[in-house]
Amino acid sequence: MGKSKVLIIGGTGYLGKRLVKASLREGHETFVLSRREIGVDIDKVEMLISFKMLGAHLVPASLADHASLVDAVKLVDVVICALSGVHIRSSTIMLQLNLVQAIKEAGNVKRFVPSEFGTDPARMENATEPGKVLFEEKMMVRKAIEEAGIPYTYVSANCFAGYFVGGLCQFGKILPSRDSVLIHGDGNKKAIYVAEDDIASYTIKTIDDPRTLNKTLYIKPPKNILSQREVVHMWEKLIGKQLHKTTISKEDFLASMKDLDYGQQVGLGHYHDVLYEGCLTNFEIGNEGEEASQLYPDLHYTTVEDYLKRYV
Template sequence: MGKKSKVLVVGGTGYIGKRIVKASLAEGHVTYVLYRPEIGTDIEKLQMLLSFKDQGAHLIKGSFSDHQSLVDAVKQVDVVICTISGVHLRSHQILLQLKLVDAIREAGNVKRFLPSEFGMDPAQMVDAMEPGRVTFDDKIIVRKAIEDANIPFTYVSANCFAGYFVGGLCQPGHITPSMDTVSFLGNGNPKAIYVDEDNIATYTIKAIDDPRTLNKTLYLRPPENILSQREVVGIWEKLIGKELEKSTISAEDFLTTVKGMDYGQQVGLTHYYHIFYEGCLANFEIGENGEEASELYPEVRYTRVEEYLRRYL
């Protein structure tokens, strides 16, 4: 086995970031977690950071507002993985990564950068509707900066986080499955792709030293988890031994409802529209600039949708 990379995780206390840290440590990588000196009194984040330290991670101070701190952090590692959230959409938080790109370029030692993506592939969403397209536009800006700087990269397209989609039977605003009713988005037939969050982290760490994923997009498409909303609901009905009362939300009604919501909700719900009304996740083939994770790493036993749903019984 070759020498393990030294890995820096930016955003390591976040929803996906904390799993990336755990997976990196599990694979035996020397793992650094960047944390902001202005953490203040956020006790939960502090305790998480200390738990990482107990597990063998190295904590390193750094901030997007302090260029030198980023350069100093980057110089200590081989691989940088950024998992910052794009939730604060009006502030274009994803674009903060441009500061990280500058630091990586100046440091000159990084052999792989994985920017914060982990969802829908922005290269496939050039025709996305407003205001949801802001997410993809910002990620494309970051991609261009990475490639213009000749920084080696891997982009990870993880599709639908199981916790947010499977738990609620693909219904916006739901994270636990109902025992009684469900609303189909349209006819419920377009295929989507669901990935357990811990599996996302495992596949990501597998890819960082893999020459097959260098300067490519890694698509997480576990074949048994490519399912329509109707199929997800059917699995749940089989588990609970009863049929749910079903209703349908037309595309027109869905978009009308979206227009009446605040900006952040509109962004998220237009993504739902593309996924469940248009089937944008599974309606294209992976080209020569991409690889599929479950094919590259068949040794990873990924969590099936049925297994994920069993935890709610």
């Protein structure tokens, strides 16, 4: 069986650029949506050109132009949407719903991977406000996909290492301190950290795999299921120094949200659910899901310890 043709939407984004490279690396004929709204964003234009030089096809289209979107979808077998979180919230949820309608009309797609890639929204009915709305909107997209009868794979990649590991699990920090760290609660709730390149590689592995059809792929590398204190301890070993630790209670953490803007409240709410409630590790994967590292044992994932070494 030949390789699928893949269309990636959001290919110049944080995860999207990795998905493009992973798709090309796996030998898929890869198409990248070149949105007409890109304007004079030179960084994105240069990135698109770099994809073309690697062998990708650039497809001019717009998520707001139904006809162009349908034409783009008709070129491929698989569609992967990697719009960043800001493109899924509130008024712009229509972008993904527009894509679902285009896929339905085109009628040729054998697999759709919508833009999720974080916490499984189906398990977040008790999420902290206002972040809960983000999960509700993702469930709206899922409902539209399933009602349209579109074959899918949902990817739950848990915590992006760049955002969580880099900052030692502290909100708003992406570089590890060599002096001090803020510990959330007792710091012992387990979370799951995944390198962004690994997220892309696992996602591309799923698209031709019948085992992941109409299921959720959970990326849970066993060596990366760690508490905040374990992450901090790994960093301390690498730098040969103990950090000064200050704890923040759940109540104080939630109180700190009230004067922040909406986007920051959403982010802090997610950190609360992960680091205080343990929402990523308080369930077992059932028949509706598969675990990536078990499905693809030959894919050598990046451990948290190895990820931290880049900052030494």
